[in-house]
Amino acid sequence: MERLDGKVIILTGAASGIGKATAQSLHAAGAALLLADLDPAGEAVADQISSAGGRARFLRTDVSSEDDVARAVDLALTSFGGLHGAANCAGIGTAPVPFAEIDSGDWDRVLGVNLNGMYYCVKHELRAILAAGAGGSIVNVASALGATASPNMGPYVASKHGVVGITRAAAVDYARAGVRVNAVMPGIVDTPMVSNAIATGAYEGFLEAMKAAHPVGRLGRPEEIAAAIVWLLSDAASFVTGATLFADGGFSVP
Numbered sequence: 001m002e003r004l005d006g007k008v009i010i011l012t013g014a015a016s017g018i019g020k021a022t023a024q025s026l027h028a029a030g031a032a033l034l035l036a037d038l039d040p041a042g043e044a045v046a047d048q049i050s051s052a053g054g055r056a057r058f059l060r061t062d063v064s065s066e067d068d069v070a071r072a073v074d075l076a077l078t079s080f081g082g083l084h085g086a087a088n089c090a091g092i093g094t095a096p097v098p099f100a101e102i103d104s105g106d107w108d109r110v111l112g113v114n115l116n117g118m119y120y121c122v123k124h125e126l127r128a129i130l131a132a133g134a135g136g137s138i139v140n141v142a143s144a145l146g147a148t149a150s151p152n153m154g155p156y157v158a159s160k161h162g163v164v165g166i167t168r169a170a171a172v173d174y175a176r177a178g179v180r181v182n183a184v185m186p187g188i189v190d191t192p193m194v195s196n197a198i199a200t201g202a203y204e205g206f207l208e209a210m211k212a213a214h215p216v217g218r219l220g221r222p223e224e225i226a227a228a229i230v231w232l233l234s235d236a237a238s239f240v241t242g243a244t245l246f247a248d249g250g251f252s253v254p
């Protein structure tokens with residue numbers, strides 16, 4: 001496994017699913033972690049890492065608030081003395097509706113977290129990484145739906161295409177400064193986001209249809225996405241920037 005010893009990484013969405021698995025993988029790789037999430041359950045993730053001998057702190061953070069994001073980045077700096085990387089995993093789904101029926105409040109809510117939140121995170125993370133002057137790596141969790149579309153998911157699809165735009169724009173702006181910015185594009189992954197959506201009953205037949213839509217014939221596991229994130233954060237990916245890395249079991253291929 002790639003090593004991240006001595007690296008300080010901020011991780012959003014760390015309380016659940018892909019973010020939680022990424023916290024555990026980054027700890028195993030030797031990084032010090034500032035875990036940020038709206039859900040206070042992120043505290044238990046930090047406690048678990050600390051009791052296993054790792055370095056992790058949690059701050060309750062709403063990524064749709066620029067002040068909250070700035071505070072989380074500051075806490076990473078004051079707690080661990082610098083910032084070398086970020087994994088931006090926080091995100092929310094959307095109720096299934098055709099585009100003409102999208103409620104503008106739902107649009108604002110999804111874009112507020114998935115797109116504006118990503119902008120706040122990347123902006124403040126870049127400032128902190130640049131201030132240290134040693135370069136770094138930022139990984140944004142977009143989605144295979146950042147490059148394609150599934151029916152009735154307008155706000156989510158738009159937000160994830162926007163995450164790819166943020167990633168590419170920031171990558172070209174800071175490549176010469178030694179900061180790499182990449183996106184991971186997961187297929188459907190077995191996390192609470194997916195199981196909670198299925199539990200609402202609004203997605204009848206979704207699970208079987210989604211398994212069939214992935215050439216590998218199954219959903220992804222959170223740790224499979226975490227592995228892609230850790231690789232992009234590591235020096236093993238030193239010539240990779242502005243990339244969209246599909247970890248989607250072939251979902252986007254056919």
Ligand SMILES: NC(=O)c1ccc[n+]([C@@H]2O[C@H](COP(=O)([O-])OP(=O)(O)OC[C@H]3O[C@@H](n4cnc5c(N)ncnc54)[C@H](O)[C@@H]3O)[C@@H](O)[C@H]2O)c1
Binds near residue numbers: 017038062144186191
């Ligand atoms: N699960 C999938 O199938 C899938 C597929 C492609 C992309 N993704 C993306 O992966 C990321 C993680 O999703 P997941 O499946 O692990 O979901 P999840 O619901 O298990 O975890 C998402 C985390 O983000 C946090 N969060 C939500 N809103 C927040 C906010 N405003 N501020 C801070 N934290 C907030 C939640 O509290 C939660 O801990 C998301 O960006 C999601 O869009 C997921």
